[in-house]
Amino acid sequence: MQSPSSSGSLALPFLGLGISATVERASELLHSPEAAAAVGLSSLGFLNLGLNTTTVIPTGLPEALRHAGLDCVVHFEELNLVGGALDSQRLLQLAEKCRILLPKWSQEDLGVWVWDQLPLVEHMIGPIFDKMSLRRAVSNTSQIMDVTRLPFLIENPPIYFALGDIDLLNFMAEISRQSGCELLLDIGHFISYCLCIGCNPLTYLTQNAACLQRVVEVHLAGYELVETTGCIAPIWFDRHDLPLSTESLELLDRVLALAPGIKAITLEVEGSTDAVIHHNVRAVDVRVQAVAA
Amino acid sequence: MNTLDPGYHEVLNALYMGTVPPHVTPPAVPRFRAESFRRRLQVSASTWEAFPRASFYATARLGDQALNGICQQLVRLSSSSTSLDGRLLTLIEEAARRWGAQVEEPWLQALFAYDQLVLRGAHYAGPDRERIRVLANLPEVFALATFDYDMIAFGQHIDLLVRNHAAPSLVAEYVPIRRRQRLAVLKTGTSQQFVVREVTNLLEALDGG
Numbered sequence: 077m078q079s080p081s082s083s084g085s086l087a088l089p090f091l092g093l094g095i096s097a098t099v100e101r102a103s104e105l106l107h108s109p110e111a112a113a114a115v116g117l118s119s120l121g122f123l124n125l126g127l128n129t130t131t132v133i134p135t136g137l138p139e140a141l142r143h144a145g146l147d148c149v150v151h152f153e154e155l156n157l158v159g160g161a162l163d164s165q166r167l168l169q170l171a172e173k174c175r176i177l178l179p180k181w182s183q184e185d186l187g188v189w190v191w192d193q194l195p196l197v198e199h200m201i202g203p204i205f206d207k208m209s210l211r212r213a214v215s216n217t218s219q220i221m222d223v224t225r226l227p228f229l230i231e232n233p234p235i236y237f238a239l240g241d242i243d244l245l246n247f248m249a250e251i252s253r254q255s256g257c258e259l260l261l262d263i264g265h266f267i268s269y270c271l272c273i274g275c276n277p278l279t280y281l282t283q284n285a286a287c288l289q290r291v292v293e294v295h296l297a298g299y300e301l302v303e304t305t306g307c308i309a310p311i312w313f314d315r316h317d318l319p320l321s322t323e324s325l326e327l328l329d330r331v332l333a334l335a336p337g338i339k340a341i342t343l344e345v346e347g348s349t350d351a352v353i354h355h356n357v358r359a360v361d362v363r364v365q366a367v368a369a
Numbered sequence: 370m371n372t373l374d375p376g377y378h379e380v381l382n383a384l385y386m387g388t389v390p391p392h393v394t395p396p397a398v399p400r401f402r403a404e405s406f407r408r409r410l411q412v413s414a415s416t417w418e419a420f421p422r423a424s425f426y427a428t429a430r431l432g433d434q435a436l437n438g439i440c441q442q443l444v445r446l447s448s449s450s451t452s453l454d455g456r457l458l459t460l461i462e463e464a465a466r467r468w469g470a471q472v473e474e475p476w477l478q479a480l481f482a483y484d485q486l487v488l489r490g491a492h493y494a495g496p497d498r499e500r501i502r503v504l505a506n507l508p509e510v511f512a513l514a515t516f517d518y519d520m521i522a523f524g525q526h527i528d529l530l531v532r533n534h535a536a537p538s539l540v541a542e543y544v545p546i547r548r549r550q551r552l553a554v555l556k557t558g559t560s561q562q563f564v565v566r567e568v569t570n571l572l573e574a575l576d577g578g
Contacts (some may be wrong), residue, residue, distance in 0.1 A: 158374075158377075159373050159374050159377040160372040160373050160374050160377070161372060188373065188377055188381075191373065191381070192372065194457065194460060195456070195457070196457065197457060199408055199411075199457060201377055201380055201381055201384075204376050204377065204380070206376075208374065208375075208376070209374075209376075212374060236400060236403070236404040236407075237393070237397050237400035237401040237403075237404050238397055238400070239380070239392070239393060239394075239397060272397065272400050273396070274396065304403060311400075311403055
C-alpha cells in the first residue's frame with residue numbers, strides 16, 4: 077500500500093482506511109461526536125458514499141467532510157458496466173451529484189444492476205466473462221470517465237455462478253488496460269468467485285499477480301458460507317453486518333504484498349453494529365499503519 | 370425497452386424459469402441452479418404474500434405451471450414496464466396479477482382479484498360512490514368489486530384449506546359456486562384490517578335489478 081510519500085505510477089492520492097456509508101449516515105457521523113466515536117471515525121481517512129440517482133445529498137455534507145479532514149469516494153449503485161449500453165441520462169445525473177460531493181474517484185461493480193427501470197439489487201446479473209462483455213465494459217467505463225471527469229475503478233462483483241471463458245482477474249486487467257480505468261478488488265466477492273470456479277483464492281491471486289498492478293482500492297466485509305446439497309463448495313453470501321473473517325484478512329495481507337498501487341481500503345459495514353464496525357476498523361487499521369509507516 | 374446484450378437476457382430468463390442456458394459449462398451448472406432456486410424462491414414467497422389464497426389454490430391445481438407463469442410474466446414485465454415504481458417486489462406482484470388475470474380457470478382469475486381487493490382495498494371513486502355509500506352504510510373510504518362467483522364463501526373455504534394444510538388433491542376438488550356477487554371492502558373504526566361486506570342485494574336495488 078502506498079503511503080502519502082510514495083511515488084507510485086498512479087497520480088491518485090493516498091486515502092488510507094474508510095468505511096462505506098449512505099449520505100444520510102455520513103451526515104449523522106459527522107454531526108454526532110458520539111456516533112463518530114462509536115465507529116472509530118478518527119481512525120479513518122475517508123468515507124465511501126453510496127450514490128444513485130435518487131440520493132439526496134444533505135445540505136452541508138461536503139463542508140462537514142472537509143471540516144472533519146475526511147475525503148470521500150463514491151460508489152455508484154445503478155450503472156451497468158456490462159450487458160448493454162449505459163443509460164446516459166442516469167450517468168449525467170450521477171455526474172451532477174459528484175460535482176457537489178467532489179469525490180477523489182468513483183467506482184461500480186461489474187454487472188447488470190438495472191434492467192430498464194427495474195433495479196435488480198440482489199437479483200443483479202453478474203458479468204459473462206467473454207470478449208463481448210469485455211468490449212462493452214471498456215466502452216461503458218470510458219464513457220463514465222468522460223462524463224464524470226473522475227478516475228473510475230471497476231470492482232469485481234459478487235459471483236454466484238461464473239460464466240464465460242476468461243478468468244476474473246485477467247478480464248478486469250484487460251478492461252483497465254484498454255480503457256485506462258483503475259481496479260478495485262473486493263475480497264469477499266473474490267472469494268465468491270473462487271468458490272464458483274473451484275480454486276484456492278491465495279493461489280489464484282499469486283499466480284495472477286501481474287493483474288493486480290492497477291488495483292487502487294480494496295473492499296472488505298463479512299460473509300457467510302452455506303453448505304448445500306448439489307454444490308461441491310458452499311454457497312457464499314455477502315454479510316456486511318458480520319465481523320471480518322481470518323481468511324479475508326489473510327487475503328488482504330497477500331493483496332497488500334502483491335499490489336503496489338493500493339491507496340484505499342473500504343470496510344463495508346451496512347447493517348453492522350457499532351461494536352462490529354469498531355472491531356473491523358481496528359483489525360484493518362493495524363495493517364494500514366504498518367504499511368504506511 | 371429491453372436493452373440487454375445477447376446472452377444476458379438468456380441468463381436472466383433461465384434464472385427465473387429454472388432452466389440452464391446451453392452456454393453454461395458443466396462446472397457452473399450446480400451454482401447456476403442454486404442461484405435460480407434462490408430467485409424463484411423469492412418470486413414464490415412474494416407472490417404468496419401478495420396473493421395468499423390465489424397462490425395456494427393455483428399451486429394446488431396447476432403445480433409448477435403457476436410459478437413458471439408468474440416468472441415468465443416477470444421477465445416480460447421487467448423489460449417493458451416504466452410505469453411501476455421499479456421495486457422488484459412491486460414487479461413480482463404485478464407479474465402475479467397479470468398472470469392471474471389471464472389463466473384459463475375463471476374462478477382462479479376471480480381469486481387473484483379477490484386477494485387483491487381484500488389486501489389492497491383500492492378506493493372506489495365511481496360517480497355513484499356517494500349513493501352506494503349511503504345505501505350500504507359504508508364509511509368514506511371503501512373499495513368495491515363485482516364477481517361472477519360466491520367469493521366470500523370461496524375465500525373462506527380456501528382459508529380453511531390453508532389452515533388445515535390440505536393436500537393438493539383436496540384443494541383441487543373445490544370450485545366456487547357461480548353467483549353474481551358485489552363486495553365492499555372497508556376498514557372499521559378500530560380494525561387495521563380490511564373487512565369484506567357483501568352488498569349485492571343493496572346495489573341491485575340501486576341498479577333496479
